[in-house]
Amino acid sequence: MVKWIVRGVIALVVVALLTGLGAAGWLGWRFQSSRPQTEGRVGIEGYDGRATIVRDENGTAHIFGERDADVYFALGYTHADERFFQMDLARRFVHGRLAELFGERAIRSDAQSRIKGFPQAAEAVLANLSPQARAATEAYVAGVNARLARGRPAPEYAILRTEPEPWRMVDSAGLTLYLADSLAAGAGDDVERASLADLLTPQQFEQFRAQYPDWGPTTLKDEDLAPRFSEITEEVLPPPGDESEALSQPDNLPGSNAWVVDGSRTASGAPLLANDPHLALAAPSIWYMVRLELEATPVVGASTPGTPFIILGRNAHGAWGFTNTGFDVIDWVERDPAGLNITERTETIRVKGGEDVELTVWETAEGPILDPAWFSLEAFDTENKAVVLRWTVTDPGNDVADATYRIMHSTGWDSFVEATRGWTAPMQNMHYAGVDGTIGYSTAGLLPIRDRDGNWTGFIPFEDLPRVRNPQGGAIASGNNLVAGEAYPYPLPGSYGIYRAPRIEELLDANPAHDAASFNAMQMDVTSAFARRIHTALIGADPETQLGLEALARIERWDGTLSGDGPEGLIFSAWIKALTAAVYSDELGPEFERFFYPRRLFIERVLTGDASAWCDDIRTGEVESCAVIAGLALDSAMAELELTHGDDIDAWRWADSHRALFDHPFTGVPVIGDWFTVETPVGGDGSTLNVGHFSYRSGDYTVYHGPSLRAVYDLSDLDASRFMHAPGQSGHPWSKRYRDLAPRWAQGDSYEIRTDWTPDAAPENSRVLVLEGG
DSSP states (O other), X not given: OHHHHHHHHHHHHHHHHHTSTTHHHHHHHHHHHTSOOOSEEEEETTOOOEEEEEEOTTOOEEEEESSHHHHHHHHHHHHHHHHHHHHHHHHHHHHTOTHHHHGGGGHHHHHHHHHHTHHHHHHHHHHTOOHHHHHHHHHHHHHHHHHHHTOOOOHHHHHHTOOOOOOOHHHHHHHHHHHHHHTOSSTTHHHHHHHHHTTSOXXXXXXXXXXXXXXXXXXXXXXXXXHHHTTOOGGGSOOOOGGGOEEEOOTTSOEEEEEEEOGGGBSSSSOEEEEXXXXXXXSSOSOEEEXXXXXXXEEEEEEOTTSSSEEEEEOSSEEEEEEEOOBOOEEEEEEOGGGOOOEEEEEEEOOTTSOOEEEEEEEOSSOBBOOTXXXXXXXXXXXXXXXXXXXXXXXXXXXXXXXXXXXXXXXSHHHHHHHTTTOOXXXXXXXXXXXXXXXXXXXXXXXXXEOTTSOEEEEXXXXXSSEEESOTTSEEEESSOOOOOTTSOSOOOEEEOOSHHHHHHHHHHXXXXXXXXXXXXXXXXXXXXHHHHHHHHHTTOOOOSHHHHHHXXXXXXXXXXXXXXXXXXXXXXXXXXXXHHHHHHHHHGGGGGGGOSOOHHHHHHHHHSSOGGGGSOTTSSSOOOHHHHHHHHHHHHHHHHHHHHOSOGGGOOHHHHOEEEEBOTTTTOTTTHHHHOXXXXXXXXXXXXXXXXXXXXXXXXXXEEEESEEEEEETTOGGGOEEEESSOSOOOTTSTTTTTTHHHHHHTOOBXXXXXXXXXXXXXXXXXEEEEEO
16 A cells, blocks of 8 residues: 555656756765665764674675674664665554655555554554563664664655654554554455355355365364363353354465474484565565674574564574464454444644644544544445454554564573563464474464454463474474364464465475475475366366467466466466456456455365356356356467467466566656566466465566565574575665565575674675764
8 A cells, every 4th residue: 555655646756856957867866875885984973882784795784783782773773774765654654644755645544554553552562562672672773863863865765855754662663563464364354254245145155255175284283282272171162153264365365384394304303494474575675684693692584674673583592484374363343333432532644735634533442443434344334333443463462572572582492482472463373493403383463262243252362372392293384274173172263375285295295304405495386286176177178269279288288387487377377367257257246356366265166166156157048167167268368368478379488477576665656666676587376385476456467475585494504594585685776785686586596694703704795884983
C-alpha cells in the first residue's frame, strides 16, 4: 500500500522538479553527495565512545566497539546512512503519518493504522523492554540521530523536497508492528468467509476453501508430541467449532522455508539449519546483513533497519530461523453495539497540501471498531452491527522487541525457548540448532483459544505451545504447513502451505549425509510437487489447436521442474492460470476477480478428487468434463502466449517472463523509476522451494514475492555458514551495493560472514569507517 500511495505523488513532484533550469544537475548533485560514507573517520559531537565499521567485499557491516553501547550506536548510524528513507516510511506507516509526506492518497492508510491501535501498541512494546534492551535501543537511536545531524539525507528526500525528522525510541519499537502487519495471518479470512457464504452453496464453500488434506505433512510428528500431552483430557479443551478449521493456504499469502537436521543426517556429524523467509521483494531489501561483536557473544545475521537487533541469525552458541505459522490470530467479528462498552477518542491526521482530517476512533474491550469509511466491510452487516477487530499484536504484554534481544543472547536450547516467552506477534515457527548438537522447534506467539461461537476465551499456555527437542527422526521441516496433527490437543485454526513441505521431506530423505552445499541446492530447487500431483490429470486434456497439442506433448514429457531455461514452466503457468479462471469464474460471476489468485489444492481436488463438478461451465447448456475444460484452457493459454512470445515454442524461456522485481516506492515513476528498480530472471513458481509468486491479476508473470534471504548454518563451523539476500546492502540507488547481489541471488550464490578477524586484520577489499567523539 505504501508504494501505491507514493508513486502517484512522486510522478507529479518529479515533473515539477525537472522542469526548472538546472534541476536535473541539482538532483544529480544531491544524489551524489548523499551516498553513504564507508571509509575514513567521523567525529561526532557529544559522543564519548569509539566504534569501527568494516564493510567486507559483499557490503556486510562488521561492527566493533569498546562497549556494547558503541556497537549499537554504530549500527544505528549505519542503518541511517544506508537505509533511512526505508526506516522513515515504515515508522510513518505504523504511526499513521504517511499523509504528512504524500498528501490525500495516504489518508486511508493512516486512518487504518490509527484505528488498529498501532501507535499505542508501539508504546506498549517500548514499555516492555528490559533495562538491557532499552539501553541497546537508546544507543541505537543516538546513532541514528548522529547520522541525521550530519545532513546529506537520502536522495528520496531531495525528490520530495523535505527533510527527515529525528528518530525516536518508539519508532524502533513500532517497527515490530510493521513486520507483524506484513505477516498477519487470518487478516482476510473472515472477509473471504463472509463473502463466499453469499456466493456459493455449502458444498461449494467447503470445496473452494479446501481443508488441509490427509496427505499433507505436519512439522511435528505425533510420536514426538504424544508423550508431552498424554495427560491433557478433552474436558479441559474447548469444543471445536467452525473457527477451528485448518485450511489450505491461498497462494497469495506470505510463506517461508526452514528445516534443521541433527548430526546423524549430516556429513560432518553436526547439525545443519536452513532458512529462507519469503516476503515481498523490495529495493532496498527488508534485511541488512551485519555482524555485531558484542561483549558476551558475536551475533551474525539479518537485521531490520530501524531496529537494533538481529532477527534471523546465529551467535556463538547456536543458530535460529523462522517461518510464518499461518495460525489465525485475527478476527473481524460482528457485535451488537447495544451490548458494548464503547470509548471514543479523536485524532488528527495532518495532510500535506490539504486539510487535516479529524478521525474518530471507537474502542471496545475486545478491540477497535472498524469504520466502513476506512475499511472494506461490504461483506458485513454494518447497518445493524459493529465490526470489531481482535488481534494479538495489540496485546499490552507484547514484548517482541525484548524477546528478539533475548534470542540474540541465548546460550542454548533452554534459554532460546525461554527467550520466546512474551513474544506475541507475528506468530512464528522457530527452528534452532546448537553447537552442542541439539536441534529443536518451538512456536512463538499468542494463539487464541476460541469457544464454539468463535469468542476468545484465552490463549494456549506458553508451556503447551507446539515444541520439540531432538525429535526421533532427526529432522524438522516447515514450509508453512500444518504444525501438528492429532497428538496435539489444541485446535490450530489457520491457513497452511501444502506443496513445499513434502518436497523438503523428499529431498532430506534422498541424502543420508547432508552438507551446506546440499542444503543450498534444496533452497534453489524448482521442482513443483503440485505439478507432479496433477500431471496425470493434466495430460488427459483435450486441446483442439495445433499449438495446444504441441504444448500438451511437451507437458507429457515434463517432470514438473520449472527451470528458467525452457518453455515448460511458461506453458504450465499460463495453462494453470487459464484453467483456474475457467473452473470458477462462472460460479463467482462479477465477484470472480476478487478471488482470482492461485488456489492449488482446490484445483487439485477439481482435477483428481471429489470436486470435478466445478469443471462444468454453468453458463452453457452442456456439461463440460475436466478434460474438455482443461483442453480449452490450454488452447486459450497458448493463444495468449503466441501473441506475446511468438509461435516458436523452442525459443520460449520461463525466466524471460518470470522476472523477480525488486520494486521501490518510486518504481514506475517517469524519469527516475529505473534508478530505483532492480529486476532479474528466475525459475520456480509459488509452489516450489525456490519460490517465485506472480499475480494472476497483473497480466504478466513478474515475481513480486520470493526468498528475501537464504541462510544455511553449519554447526560444525559456524563461520562457514552461508548467506544471501537481494538486491543489495545499500538503500542508495547510486551505490554499487544497491543492486550487486541480485544476479548472485538468482543464481544461488552465497557468501560467508566470518567472525575470526578483527579490524586490524580485515579481509582484502574491505572498507573501514571509524566513529569517534568530535
